[in-house]
Amino acid sequence: MSPVTKIIIGALATTALAWWLHGPMKFGEKCAPAAAAPAAATPPIAAGAPETPATAEAVQNCQTKVDGIIAGKTINFVTGGAAIAPESLALIDALATELKPCAGTSVEVAGHTDVTGGTAANQRLSEERANSVVSALVERGVPSGRLLPKGMGETAPLDPAMNAAAHAKNRRIEFKVAATAATPAAAQ
Numbered sequence: 001m002s003p004v005t006k007i008i009i010g011a012l013a014t015t016a017l018a019w020w021l022h023g024p025m026k027f028g029e030k031c032a033p034a035a036a037a038p039a040a041a042t043p044p045i046a047a048g049a050p051e052t053p054a055t056a057e058a059v060q061n062c063q064t065k066v067d068g069i070i071a072g073k074t075i076n077f078v079t080g081g082a083a084i085a086p087e088s089l090a091l092i093d094a095l096a097t098e099l100k101p102c103a104g105t106s107v108e109v110a111g112h113t114d115v116t117g118g119t120a121a122n123q124r125l126s127e128e129r130a131n132s133v134v135s136a137l138v139e140r141g142v143p144s145g146r147l148l149p150k151g152m153g154e155t156a157p158l159d160p161a162m163n164a165a166a167h168a169k170n171r172r173i174e175f176k177v178a179a180t181a182a183t184p185a186a187a188q
Helices: 001-024 056-070 086-099 117-140 164-170
Strands: 105-112 147-153 172-179
Touching: 056 086, 056 105, 056 172, 086 117, 105 117, 117 147, 117 172
Parallel strands: 105 147
Antiparallel strands: 105 172
């Protein structure tokens, strides 16, 4: 991957994270004013009014649909990078179609790596890949306020063996659907 592509992907991921922290999470209300962040290439979908938390049945239904789409498949990335491989875009499209109607949920998008490449590099790569998937889902209409990217690095392997098959199994994106938490105003 070229240095320019890495910079662009990093800038987009940083912008999306800054928007999420200072928008729906309202962390910016307690921060000192900062310089304006550059605008993202695709503006995030407005969160609007807070969604009513989904029922346990609705959460399970959404998780089941997502699990059915991703079962036996892997979101692939360019080697050593966070750009989603073209052959995985149909899978991203299908996931977005199922996640869009899952109102009242939050979805943890967890990136995992294998153990090759070093712990710090793997942590960073897993975060970048999770952010890349979140950005792709937002571009396809999933409200950004529902998505939480999380980098797991090499900390949760599915297969501890040290071979190519195990490494391939450990490089993955997982989706965990939950009901949205009560808003801070409602909790007070």
